[in-house]
Amino acid sequence: MKYGTVLAAFVAAAALSAAPVAAQSLTGTWELTQETQRGQRTSTLALVQSGGSLTGTLTLTLGGRRGGGGGGGGTREFDIEDGTVDGNSFSFSMTLSFGDNSFTQEYSGTFDGDSVEGQIAGGGRGGRGGGPRPFTGKRGG
Numbered sequence: 001m002k003y004g005t006v007l008a009a010f011v012a013a014a015a016l017s018a019a020p021v022a023a024q025s026l027t028g029t030w031e032l033t034q035e036t037q038r039g040q041r042t043s044t045l046a047l048v049q050s051g052g053s054l055t056g057t058l059t060l061t062l063g064g065r066r067g068g069g070g071g072g073g074g075t076r077e078f079d080i081e082d083g084t085v086d087g088n089s090f091s092f093s094m095t096l097s098f099g100d101n102s103f104t105q106e107y108s109g110t111f112d113g114d115s116v117e118g119q120i121a122g123g124g125r126g127g128r129g130g131g132p133r134p135f136t137g138k139r140g141g
Contacts, residue, residue, distance in 0.1 A: 025049045026090055026111055032137040054083025054092055114139035
């Protein structure tokens with residue numbers, strides 16, 4: 001009898017340890033933070049992950065021109081494009097349009113639970129690119 005009990009416990013433990021771990025998902029609302037020349041900027045990222053695909057929107061609060069020259073301010077929402085997820089890595093791009101000007105920014109990073117961190121490439125001042133800029137984020141923003 002003891003052998004049967006030990007064997008049953010061993011089989012149960014092996015089955016539990018082989019059970020797949022639930023995959024993490026980026027689905028949800030995230031508050032992203034980025035340091036800029038004008039100080040800290042926050043944005044809201046609403047994502048839906050379906051397998052390896054990622055869709056959603058990024059909402060930015062835009063400031064006016066330097067020196068209080070008006071124009072360009074307010075909240076704008078942009079659709080993300082080409083969103084992918086592979087394990088705990090993600091990437092997407094978005095095209096920002098302001099009047100007759102538009103430029104693309106590429107986001108890439110990693111996530112763990114309710115935290116993300118990564119880089120933003122492209123866009124930059126005047127849409128001329130610029131080096132990657134780091135960002136961090138928390139779910140539930």
